[in-house]
Amino acid sequence: MTESAILSLVSQRGPNTSTAPVAPLLDADRKPLTKKEISADHPTWCPGCGDFAVLALYFKLIERRKMLHEKITTVAGIGCSSRFPYFVQAHGAHFIHGRALPFASGVSLSRPDLHVCVFGGDGDAFSIGGNHFTHTARKNIKLTYVVMDNSVYGLTKNQTSPTSPIGFKSKTDIWGSKDRPINPIKQAIAAGATFVARTSATNPNHVLAMMEAAMDHDGFSFIQCLSECVEFYPGAFDAAIPRKGGVFNEVSKEHDVTDEYAAYKLADTAWPGLFGVYYKTQRPTKNANEQAIINDLQGKAAGLEPWQILKKNFERMK
Amino acid sequence: MSTAASPQSSPRISKISEAVIRIAGNSQDGIQAIGGFLARLAGRSEQEVMTFMTIPSTISGGPSIFQVRIGSGEVLSAGDQADMLLAFYDHSYKAHLGSLKPGGIVIYDSDHLKAEDIPAENLGKYRHVGVAISSLTVEAIGGTGRDKGKNVFALGLLAKMFDLNVPKLTRLLTERFTGKDPKVAETALNAFNAGYNYQLATAPELFQFTPGENVGQSQVVMSGNEALAYGLIAAGVRFGAGYPITPWSDIMELLRRELPKYGGMFQQCEDEIASISMAIGASWGGRVAVTGSSGPGISLKTEALGWAVMAEMPLIVVDVQRGGPSTGMPTNIEQSDLNIACFGGHGDSPRVVIGPSSVEDCFYSAIEAVDIARKYSTPVVLLTDQGIATRIEAFKEPDLQRVVQDITPDLSPVADHKPYDLSAPDGITRHLAPGTRVASGKYPVVTGLEHDELGHPTGSPKLHVQMVAKRRNKLRKLAAELPKPTVFGPAEGQILLVSWGSSKGPVQEAVKLARAAGHAISSVHIKYVHPMPHGLEEIFAGFRHVFVVELNDEGFAGIGQMGGLLRSHIPDAKIRGITKTDGLTWKVKEIMDRALEMAR
Numbered sequence: 069m070t071e072s073a074i075l076s077l078v079s080q081r082g083p084n085t086s087t088a089p090v091a092p093l094l095d096a097d098r099k100p101l102t103k104k105e106i107s108a109d110h111p112t113w114c115p116g117c118g119d120f121a122v123l124a125l126y127f128k129l130i131e132r133r134k135m136l137h138e139k140i141t142t143v144a145g146i147g148c149s150s151r152f153p154y155f156v157q158a159h160g161a162h163f164i165h166g167r168a169l170p171f172a173s174g175v176s177l178s179r180p181d182l183h184v185c186v187f188g189g190d191g192d193a194f195s196i197g198g199n200h201f202t203h204t205a206r207k208n209i210k211l212t213y214v215v216m217d218n219s220v221y222g223l224t225k226n227q228t229s230p231t232s233p234i235g236f237k238s239k240t241d242i243w244g245s246k247d248r249p250i251n252p253i254k255q256a257i258a259a260g261a262t263f264v265a266r267t268s269a270t271n272p273n274h275v276l277a278m279m280e281a282a283m284d285h286d287g288f289s290f291i292q293c294l295s296e297c298v299e300f301y302p303g304a305f306d307a308a309i310p311r312k313g314g315v316f317n318e319v320s321k322e323h324d325v326t327d328e329y330a331a332y333k334l335a336d337t338a339w340p341g342l343f344g345v346y347y348k349t350q351r352p353t354k355n356a357n358e359q360a361i362i363n364d365l366q367g368k369a370a371g372l373e374p375w376q377i378l379k380k381n382f383e384r385m386k
Numbered sequence: 387m388s389t390a391a392s393p394q395s396s397p398r399i400s401k402i403s404e405a406v407i408r409i410a411g412n413s414q415d416g417i418q419a420i421g422g423f424l425a426r427l428a429g430r431s432e433q434e435v436m437t438f439m440t441i442p443s444t445i446s447g448g449p450s451i452f453q454v455r456i457g458s459g460e461v462l463s464a465g466d467q468a469d470m471l472l473a474f475y476d477h478s479y480k481a482h483l484g485s486l487k488p489g490g491i492v493i494y495d496s497d498h499l500k501a502e503d504i505p506a507e508n509l510g511k512y513r514h515v516g517v518a519i520s521s522l523t524v525e526a527i528g529g530t531g532r533d534k535g536k537n538v539f540a541l542g543l544l545a546k547m548f549d550l551n552v553p554k555l556t557r558l559l560t561e562r563f564t565g566k567d568p569k570v571a572e573t574a575l576n577a578f579n580a581g582y583n584y585q586l587a588t589a590p591e592l593f594q595f596t597p598g599e600n601v602g603q604s605q606v607v608m609s610g611n612e613a614l615a616y617g618l619i620a621a622g623v624r625f626g627a628g629y630p631i632t633p634w635s636d637i638m639e640l641l642r643r644e645l646p647k648y649g650g651m652f653q654q655c656e657d658e659i660a661s662i663s664m665a666i667g668a669s670w671g672g673r674v675a676v677t678g679s680s681g682p683g684i685s686l687k688t689e690a691l692g693w694a695v696m697a698e699m700p701l702i703v704v705d706v707q708r709g710g711p712s713t714g715m716p717t718n719i720e721q722s723d724l725n726i727a728c729f730g731g732h733g734d735s736p737r738v739v740i741g742p743s744s745v746e747d748c749f750y751s752a753i754e755a756v757d758i759a760r761k762y763s764t765p766v767v768l769l770t771d772q773g774i775a776t777r778i779e780a781f782k783e784p785d786l787q788r789v790v791q792d793i794t795p796d797l798s799p800v801a802d803h804k805p806y807d808l809s810a811p812d813g814i815t816r817h818l819a820p821g822t823r824v825a826s827g828k829y830p831v832v833t834g835l836e837h838d839e840l841g842h843p844t845g846s847p848k849l850h851v852q853m854v855a856k857r858r859n860k861l862r863k864l865a866a867e868l869p870k871p872t873v874f875g876p877a878e879g880q881i882l883l884v885s886w887g888s889s890k891g892p893v894q895e896a897v898k899l900a901r902a903a904g905h906a907i908s909s910v911h912i913k914y915v916h917p918m919p920h921g922l923e924e925i926f927a928g929f930r931h932v933f934v935v936e937l938n939d940e941g942f943a944g945i946g947q948m949g950g951l952l953r954s955h956i957p958d959a960k961i962r963g964i965t966k967t968d969g970l971t972w973k974v975k976e977i978m979d980r981a982l983e984m985a986r
C-alpha cells in the first residue's frame with residue numbers, strides 16, 4: 069500500500085477577493101462607525117415591529133463602544149427577528165432554526181478575539197433551540213444572546229410560541245393556548261446562565277444599558293427583550309409601556325444580583341414583571357477552561373512543531 | 387497456513403508465511419488486548435497485519451472475538467478461515483469451531499471445556515490442544531482477580547506456538563503495563579512467561595514465520611478510527627465537536643485528548659445537531675472543523691449539512707457506518723449510509739463523499755478531505771465503516787514533516803470581497819473569516835437562504851438558477867481533477883468487480899483467488915464516491931459483467947446503493963449488485979462464488 073495523492077496546499081484567497089493593496093489602518097486612527105456605515109439591507113420587518121428598535125440600539129452599542137468594523141460578529145437562527153445579521157454591515161451568519169447558539173459557540177471558542185452577538189426569537193430560543201439554550205448557559209460560553217421575545221411565531225404567521233400566555237389565541241390555538249408558558253428568566257437562571265437580564269424594546273435607554281452590561285460580562289450573557297409583533301400579537305406588552313398606561317418597573321437597586329434564589333423569585337413577579345439585571349455571577353467560562361487545558365498540554369509539548377508532537381504519538385504505535 | 391515441513395522431531399516446526407489466529411472469549415477477558423499485541427508485534431517485525439473483531443453492544447460484556455491475520459507478504463483481508471482458534475470457554479469453542487480450517491489447531495481452556503465433552507467427530511476434523519489456562523494463570527500470578535491475566539498467559543502460549551519474538555513482545559508488554567504500579571508489569575510478565583514456558587507437549591506442530599517483506603520500513607500500527615483522527619490533526623484541523631455514539635466515539639475521544647496539544651479543542655455537545663452547528667461555526671471562524679457520528683446521529687446532522695452546502699462552508703463530517711436504519715445493529719458493519727452521505731437532506735445539495743479503503747487510507751483520506759473542503763469550499767463526508775474503524779493494521783510510517791500542514795486562517799485586510807462571486811473564473815467560493823477587515827466597507831453574510839454574491843437573500847429565480855449551478859459545477863470541476871480509477875488485473879475480461887470503502891481488500895483478494903482458478907476477472911475501486919472521477923465508463927466497456935460489491939440491501943431495484951449511483955451515471959443494465967446485510971465483513975470466497983454464479 070502506498071500513500072495516496074495529496075492535493076497541493078490550498079490558498080485561502082481566490083479570484084473572488086480583490087487583491088488590491090489595502091492601506092494599513094491604526095486602531096487609533098479609526099473613527100467610530102456611523103449608522104450609515106453599519107447599516108446594510110433595509111430591514112424587511114413590518115412597519116412598527118419592535119425589532120427595529122433592537123437593531124437601532126445594536127448600532128448605538130457599536131458606535132458607543134467604538135467597535136472595530138471587522139470584529140463585529142452577528143449570528144442568528146431563523147425567524148423574523150433572526151434576519152438581524154442582514155441588516156448589519158459586518159461579518160454575519162444567518163444559520164438554521166434554533167441552532168444559532170451552537171454555531172455561535174463554535175465561533176466564540178475557536179476565535180477568542182471576537183465577541184459574538186446572537187439575536188433570535190422566542191421560538192428559536194426556547195422551542196426548537198431549547199436544548200442548546202440550556203447547555204450553552206451551563207457551559208458559560210462567552211457570547212451575548214438577545215432573545216427578541218414577541219410571544220408568538222412571527223415569520224410563520226401566528227402560531228403559539230413557548231412564551232405565549234395562557235389564553236393566547238393563535239392559528240394553532242384558536243380556542244386559546246392552554247400550555248403553561250416558559251419563563252425565560254427562570255429558565256436561564258436554572259440552566260446556569262451567568263448574566264440574566266430583561267428589557268423591552270420600547271425603552272431604548274434601558275435596552276442599551278442592558279446590552280452594554282452584557283457585552284462587559286465575561287461569560288454567557290442573556291437578555292430577554294420584549295419586542296412587539298404588531299402583526300400577530302399587537303398590544304402584547306402594553307402593560308409595560310407607561311405611555312399606554314402600563315408600568316415599566318425596574319429591578320430594585322437593593323436586589324443582590326449574585327443571589328440566585330432571590331433572582332429566581334423576582335422572576336415570578338406578576339405581569340408585566342420587572343426589568344433590569346436579575347442575576348450576574350462570575351464563573352470560569354468554557355473558553356477559559358479550554359484555554360487552561362491548552363496551556364497545560366502545550367506547556368508539556370513546548371518547543372515542538374505540530375509534526376513532532378504527532379511523531380511522538382506515532383513512536384508509541386510502533 | 388502455507389506450510390513447508392522442516393525435518394525435525396516432535397513437535398515438528400513448520401515454516402509459514404502467514405497465519406490467521408482467532409481468539410474467542412468474553413470481552414472482559416482482554417481478548418482485544420492480545421490481538422493488539424500480536425498486531426503490534428507484526429508491525430515491528432516488518433510484517434503485514436490485519437485484524438477483525440466483534441464487540442458486544444452491551445457494556446457488561448459478552449462473547450467477543452479478535453482475529454489477527456499476520457503475513458510476511460501483502461494482507462488484504464482478515465482471512466476467511468482461521469488456522470488456529472484459541473477458545474476460552476465452552477461457548478467460544480462451540481460458536482467458533484466452524485471458522486477453523488479442517489486440520490486447524492484449537493487450543494481450549496480445559497478448565498472450562500472437558501476433554502471428554504468434545505464430540506469424537508470434532509477430534510477427527512481438528513487438532514485439539516487442551517491447556518488449563520485459567521488455573522495455570524492463577525498459579526502463575528496468584529489468585530487475586532478472577533480471570534485476570536489469562537489473556538497474557540494465552541499470549542505466552544501463542545508466542546511459543548508461533549516462535550514469536552519474545553524480547554520484542556516483552557518490551558511491548560512492559561510498555562503497555564508500566565504505569566503507577568510496577569507490580570502490574572511484573573505480574574503481566576509472570577503470566578506471559580508461564581504461558582511461554584508451558585510444556586506444549588501435546589501440541590501437534592509448532593510454527594515459524596518466514597521474514598517479513600517490508601524490510602527496513604518503519605511501520606505504525608493502529609485502528610482506522612485512530613488513523614483518521616491523526617490524519618485530521620496532520621491536515622491542520624484544530625476544532626471538532628461531536629456526541630458519543632459507537633463506533634464514532636473513539637475518534638472524538640482521541641481528538642478531545644490530542645487537539646489541545648496543538649492549541650485546538652474538541653467539544654462534546656448536547657446532541658449531534660449542536661455538534662455539527664458548532665463545527666460549522668468554527669469553520670466560518672476561519673479553519674475547517676470536524677464533526678462526525680454514526681447511524682442515527684448522521685440523520686440528525688442533515689439539516690445543518692444542507693446549510694453548509696448552501697453557504698458553501700468547508701466542513702468535515704465523519705460517518706462511521708454501522709447497521710441501520712434507526713438504532714439498527716450498532717456494533718455490526720454495513721455500508722448503507724452511502725445514500726444519506728451523498729444525498730441526505732432536502733433540496734439539491736451537492737457535497738463531496740470519500741470512502742477510505744484501509745487503515746492507512748483513513749489517514750491520507752482525512753488530509754485529502756480537508757484539502758478538498760478548503761479548495762472547493764464545501765462539506766466533505768468521510769464515509770468509513772465499523773469494520774475499518776475498529777480493525778488494526780500496520781502501515782508505513784508517514785513522512786510527518788512533509789504531510790503535517792498549517793492552515794491557520796489568513797485575516798489580513800482585503801480591498802473588497804464577494805463570497806459568492808458569479809464571475810470568478812474558477813467559480814469557487816472563498817470565505818473571509820470574521821475579523822478580516824474589508825476596506826470597501828461591504829461585508830459578506832453567510833446564509834442558508836438563496837443569496838446574491840455578497841450573501842444577502844434573494845428571491846430572484848435567475849440567481850437561484852445561477853447559484854444552484856455554481857454549487858454543482860464547482861464539484862464537477864473537482865470530479866474532472868480527481869485521479870482516474872485504475873483496474874486491478876487486466877483491463878479486459880468477463881467480470882469486473884467494483885468495490886468502494888472497506889470492501890476493496892476482500893474484493894482484490896477474491897480477484898486473485900478467481901484468477902488463480904483461471905477466471906477472467908478484474909476489479910476497480912471507487913474511492914471518490916461523490917462526485918465520481920471520470921474514466922469509469924471506459925473501464926466498464928472492457929467487461930461483459932460489472933458487479934458492484936457492497937454491504938447493503940439490494941433495494942426495490944435489485945441493486946445496492948453504489949450500484950444505483952453508478953447506474954445513474956452509466957445507465958447500463960450490465961451493472962448489477964452483489965450485496966449482503968448479515969452485518970459481517972465480506973469473506974473472500976463468498977464474493978468469488980457469487981460473482982462466478984451470477985456470470986454463469
Ligand SMILES: Cc1ncc(C[n+]2csc(CCOP(=O)(O)OP(=O)(O)O)c2C)c(N)n1
Nearest residue numbers: 146147148149165189190191192221222223
Ligand atoms: C427546522 C425548521 N422548522 C420550522 C421552520 C419554520 N420556522 C421558521 S421561523 C419559525 C418560528 C419563528 O418564531 P420565533 O423564533 O419566535 O421568531 P419570530 O419570527 O417571532 O421573530 C418557524 C417555525 C424552520 N425554518 N426550520
Ligand code: SF4
Nearest residue numbers: 114117148222297298
Ligand atoms: S410579523 Fe411580527 S415579528 Fe415579524 S416583522 Fe412583522 S411585526 Fe415583526
Ligand SMILES: [Mg+2]
Nearest residue numbers: 189190218220
Ligand atoms: Mg417570536
